[in-house]
Amino acid sequence: DKDDRQKRMTFTTRPYLKYLLPLPVIFGVSLFILIFHDYDTKTTTQQNAAIWVSLIILIFFFGLPYWTFKYFKIIEFKNGLWTVKYPYLRRTVTVDRASIDRIELIENISGRGVPTHRQINIRVKNSSSVYINSLETKDFDKLLRLMTADFKDLIKQSDFWTGTK
Numbered sequence: 001d002k003d004d005r006q007k008r009m010t011f012t013t014r015p016y017l018k019y020l021l022p023l024p025v026i027f028g029v030s031l032f033i034l035i036f037h038d039y040d041t042k043t044t045t046q047q048n049a050a051i052w053v054s055l056i057i058l059i060f061f062f063g064l065p066y067w068t069f070k071y072f073k074i075i076e077f078k079n080g081l082w083t084v085k086y087p088y089l090r091r092t093v094t095v096d097r098a099s100i101d102r103i104e105l106i107e108n109i110s111g112r113g114v115p116t117h118r119q120i121n122i123r124v125k126n127s128s129s130v131y132i133n134s135l136e137t138k139d140f141d142k143l144l145r146l147m148t149a150d151f152k153d154l155i156k157q158s159d160f161w162t163g164t165k
Contacts, residue, residue, distance in 0.1 A: 008076065008077070008078040009076070009077040009078075009142075009146065010074065010075070010076050010077075011074075011075040011076075011077075011137050011139050011142075011143050012072075012073070012074055012075075012137065013071075013072060013073040013074075013075070013132065013133075013136035013137045014068075014071075014072050014073075014136050014137075015137075017068065017069050017072055018072075021065050021069055024060075024061045024062075024064075024065045025061065025062065025065065027061055028057050028058075028060075028061025028062055031057050031061065032054065032057060035050045035053055035054060035057075036050060036054075066088075069088055070086070070088045070089050071086070071089075072086070072087065072088055073085065073086055073130075073132070073136075074087065075132065075137075075143065077146055080096065080150060081094065081095075081096055082094070082095040082096065082147075082150070083095070084130045093124060093128050093130055095122060095124060095130070097150070097151065097154070099124050099125055099126070100122065100123070100124060100125070100151065100154055101123040101124060101125045102122075102123045102154065102156065103120065103121070103122050103123070103147070103151055103154050103155045103156065104120070104121040104123075104155070104156050104157075104158060105118065105119075105120055105121075105144070105155055105156070105157045105158070106118060106119045106120075106121065106158050106159070106160055107157065107158070107159050107160065108159050108160045108161060109160040110160065114135075115135070117133060117134040117135045118133075118134040118140070118144075119131060119132065119133045119134065120132040120143075120144065120147065
């Protein structure tokens with residue numbers, strides 16, 4: 001644990017998105033090519049339908065993947081300073097003891113079709129928030145250990161079903 005605190009640690013949320021994002025985009029581009037191939041030879045009704053279908057394709061195969069990808073986070077710990085980078089939002093949140101309003105660790109979060117998990121909610125004094133979910137990163141336990149070492153007295157634990165412990 002002491003060695004972990006001496007070196008730079010990087011945690012990535014949803015790393016699989018880098019590999020999965022191209023799939024719906026490629027499928028969407030393929031659909032565009034298929035729909036607009038020989039566009040001039042189609043009837044007016046088919047052309048109008050192609051335009052409406054293209055809007056749906058834009059939303060489902062480009063908009064939704066972007067929306068999920070924009071919350072991709074890179075969490076870095078170095079020399080007691082925590083930095084959360086959202087590369088696709090071009091936003092960075094720096095967290096240290098002085099900047100934290102509160103940290104809440106919520107245990108036993110569950111729902112239909114979702115495995116039980118935990119989440120760290122960090123509220124920064126400049127009114128920004130950072131949410132780190134245990135389903136988003138495989139190193140959640142290590143991240144939690146490092147955060148607990150730095151912010152032990154600031155972390156409030158609660159249970160999803162019963163409230164604050």
